Amino acid sequence: MLSATIFSMLLALTVHHTLTADVPPTGVAPETSSPPASPATPGPPERGSYNVTNSSDAVCLLARMGLQLNISFISSPYDKTVQEVLNMHPNLVKSSGSCDPDSATLMLTEDNITLTFSFSLNSTSNKYHLSGLELSAALPDVAKRLVFRNTSLNYMVGTLGHSYMCQNEKTLSVTQDFSLNTFQLQVQPFGVSGDFGAAEECDLDEDDMLIPIIVGAALAVLVLIVILAYLIGRKRSHAGYQTI
Helix, strand or coil: CHHHHHHHHHHHHHHHHHHHHHCCCCCCCCCCCCCCCCCCCCCCCCCEEEEEECCCCCEEEEEEEEEEEEEEEEECCCCEEEEEEEECCHHHCEEEEEEECCEEEEEEEECCEEEEEEEEEECCCCEEEEEEEEEEECCCCCCCCEEEEECCCCEEEEECCCEEEECCCEEEEEECCEEEEEEEEEEECCCCECECCCEEECHHHHHHHHHHHHHHHHHHHHHHHHHHHHHHHHHHHHHHHHHC
């Protein structure tokens, strides 16, 4: 009788262990793949030097700048919006372009990324500007090639024969899903004569120059006030001695 009872208990424990091992616990969701973590934002890009030559093999466009791409896109595997920041690497970039009397283009290609700058010249005012930007990129997590384009921009305004310069980081908004960060930029798309012409600086650089001037002027005024206060105080002291 005792042995039969022990056998029944052992059989019950074995069945219970088998059932609990085969059936997953309730309330636990099955494992699913999750999108990879966003890559860390890269530091400032390296500055590159680029040029375009005309049919006579003369340089007609000059550019020096560091370039950083800010792109938003929908990742195909996970169907969610991803934001990516990419630096362009001058040692891997191939440059090309064209020059016409009132228009010029600079095309930069690195692997599966092509960035095209379009400049326009107003022959009446002799002013030029960046009128268009286009980015074409094939990225691993996107089913088809991305293309961002805007042909109605008004950046990098300069005078014919002069270069446009912006040493500070500047963000150029192109479309809702693409913007371009420029670093240590100097460009001259028209009127090139060997090297860059006199630089016309952007507002950010001019503000940087104004700050020390303003601080210096404020300090000069402060010193002047202290000197005047000292002289007035000294004069009053002498007047007091004479009265006594």
